[in-house]
Amino acid sequence: xxxxxxxxxxxxxxxxxxxxxxxxxxxxxxxxxxxxxxxxxxxxxxxxxxxxxxxxxxxxxxxxxxxxxxxxxxxxxxxxxxxxxxxxxxxxxxxxxxxxxxxxxxxxxxxxxxxxxxxxxxxxxxxxxxxxxxxxxxxxxxxxxxxxxx
Amino acid sequence: xxxxxxxxxxxxxxxxxxxxxxxxxxxxxxxxxxxxxxxxxxxxxxxxxxxxxxxxxxxxxxxxxxxxxxxxxxxxxxxxxxxxxxxxxxxxxxxxxxxxxxxxxxxxxxxxxxxxxxxxxxxxxxxxxxxxxxxxxxxxxxxxxxxxxx
Numbered sequence: 001x002x003x004x005x006x007x008x009x010x011x012x013x014x015x016x017x018x019x020x021x022x023x024x025x026x027x028x029x030x031x032x033x034x035x036x037x038x039x040x041x042x043x044x045x046x047x048x049x050x051x052x053x054x055x056x057x058x059x060x061x062x063x064x065x066x067x068x069x070x071x072x073x074x075x076x077x078x079x080x081x082x083x084x085x086x087x088x089x090x091x092x093x094x095x096x097x098x099x100x101x102x103x104x105x106x107x108x109x110x111x112x113x114x115x116x117x118x119x120x121x122x123x124x125x126x127x128x129x130x131x132x133x134x135x136x137x138x139x140x141x142x143x144x145x146x147x148x149x150x
Numbered sequence: 151x152x153x154x155x156x157x158x159x160x161x162x163x164x165x166x167x168x169x170x171x172x173x174x175x176x177x178x179x180x181x182x183x184x185x186x187x188x189x190x191x192x193x194x195x196x197x198x199x200x201x202x203x204x205x206x207x208x209x210x211x212x213x214x215x216x217x218x219x220x221x222x223x224x225x226x227x228x229x230x231x232x233x234x235x236x237x238x239x240x241x242x243x244x245x246x247x248x249x250x251x252x253x254x255x256x257x258x259x260x261x262x263x264x265x266x267x268x269x270x271x272x273x274x275x276x277x278x279x280x281x282x283x284x285x286x287x288x289x290x291x292x293x294x295x296x297x298x299x300x
Contacts (some may be wrong), residue, residue: 088288
């Protein structure tokens with residue numbers, strides 16, 4: 001595995017994280033466990049709502065994007081965690097069968113002021129659906145080790 | 151079910167959302183599917199890391215808190231979705247067996263300027279562990295219908 005270290009991360013890099021087509025069973029199973037609001041789990045309630053059918057939990061959509069981010073970036077990087085996100089936006093409802101096309105952009109890199117073995121990469125993850133609608137964005141920070149930090 | 155409508159939501163209300171003790175199997179199963187970074191799924195890698203053992207994915211911790219928020223507030227409210235979060239902070243690592251104690255505070259309510267059937271409730275969800283350490287916060291907005299909407 002060729003590791004990506006803090007020195008390798010450049011402001012402005014946009015990574016294609018691939019895509020994922022949302023299976024209805026998985027989408028609803030997530031909501032039944034973690035977000036059982038009627039619009040996420042109840043066909044009749046969702047039909048009667050403005051959405052017309054069941055929509056994904058925003059947490060499910062984010063989790064699916066996270067998997068792609070790990071597969072294509074964080075899992076290849078010397079990442080040791082995240083203090084959090086500056087924003088997480090749910091912009092368009094996600095339905096079963098939608099294809100999410102996901103990318104990540106490095107917004108800003110900054111060496112740690114107190115620890116010389118690491119730096120911070122502020123980055124944005126964005127998902128679009130098959131119609132080109134922006135579905136989700138989040139902007140967060142990851143802590144990435146330098147190459148010779150053991 | 152006694153519904154909570156926009157008119158019923160008051161700035162400053164703090165709701166106790168209960169607690170949840172994190173099962174190791176569920177915590178790791180979530181990460182294997184959605185966030186398979188070594189510190190979340192690989193015992194040996196986690197032992198060699200600063201964390202000492204496997205820690206929860208921040209998305210798992212958020213999802214567990216969301217379930218409590220739905221059970222104790224959103225599932226009882228005429229909530230029709232959320233445009234997103236202003237911040238999501240992971241403040242303390244979560245380990246298997248930790249007990250998360252969760253609360254929600256209504257920060258600000260605001261009627262919609264364009265739709266007279268709804269309003270916005272900006273609110274913060276906070277989780278603490280069994281030692282009193284703040285583990286997670288997020289601040290977001292939910293759209294809540296008024297009592298006589300439609």
